[in-house]
């Protein structure tokens with residue numbers, strides 16, 4: 569357990585050893601409460617503010633005090649939705665997409681039964697959304713537009729800066745759900761009209777259980793968590809100091825590895841994709857291949873079950889996921905594949921491979937060595953494949 573080839577980095581990542589090293593002193597040497605005015609507390613407060621600067625630097629935020637530390641992206645997402653409604657009592661509409669993570673979708677559906685009207689942008693077969701359709705959904709009652717910057721299943725990158733400009737022109741607060749974008753693509757918030765942005769540390773080699781919410785100066789804000797003056801009164805609760813220090817270090821490292829991720833790691837992802845397409849018939853690479861995060865590959869293997877593929881990959885010590893980690897228990901095709909209109913026969917067999925800076929070429933070669941045999945064995949057992957293969961192999965068809 570815990571050994572082998574890890575290609576599920578969109579679910580979570582290993583903590584970078586340099587992040588662990590940075591965190592260690594804050595467990596049993598510098599353990600004061602940051603709010604304490606004695607030496608134990610002041611030393612810790614300085615460490616938190618250094619981490620804030622490191623996060624702000626990766627995000628291209630104009631001011632470190634625009635960063636609020638939270639427990640995770642889910643808390644950050646909930647806070648963005650909460651504050652947009654509580655600071656604009658005359659507005660009760662939210663515009664988002666059908667492609668969002670459940671942290672947004674489930675929160676929106678919870679609210680839609682309680683006086684909030686939610687409008688959803690649809691997606692085309694590549695999983696892309698249309699800024700023109702987005703603009704049509706905005707109106708004076710729109711309290712928030714919340715759009716993900718990159719999709720966790722396909723890696724699709726959305727035109728968030730352009731959509732934030734449109735929202736600003738309509739006086740609509742804009743939130744970017746950027747969990748899968750931070751540390752993977754360049755982000756320069758000060759040059760955008762984005763009001764709020766969420767992300768989680770455990771997607772970029774920080775520990776699980778720490779995240780942040782960026783809130784642009786001038787954006788009206790009401791806390792989601794009350795009962796303390798921490799985070800300048802914007803997020804109550806004693807700070808998780810070691811994890812905040814770890815998040816800061818992870819952001820600094822992510823910035824220094826951005827080029828490597830977009831060159832070497834992207835090339836490894838492309839090698840995996842080409843190898844699969846060239847050796848396994850009847851596959852669909854889902855999503856928008858030109859606007860995609862450098863580390864993500866989502867492939868639909870027709871007429872086989874994604875879960876079965878994962879189990880057999882796991883036999884070889886290879887870790888991936890079907891859809892996202894949070895939907896992996898369900899045998900239903902993911903809401904993302906459904907929103908894209910991927911046919912059921914393919915949507916059932918999707919596998920998400922997500923690489924990281926720790927991925928090696930030898931690992932990709934090993935996946936390419938074993939995967940064709942796995943798919944063939946599963947198809948040989950599939951009545952559905954055996955009924956359809958004559959038509960499929962000879963047909964020149966679009967899915």
Ligand SMILES: Cc1ncc(COP(=O)(O)O)c(CN[C@@H](CS)C(=O)O)c1O
Nearest residue numbers: 579640641642669720747768892893894
């Ligand atoms: C776009 C997006 N938004 C929010 C979250 C939640 O992150 P937390 O740190 O758990 O709060 C995630 C985490 N997506 C994981 C687990 S479902 C995946 O396998 O895709 C995400 O991708």
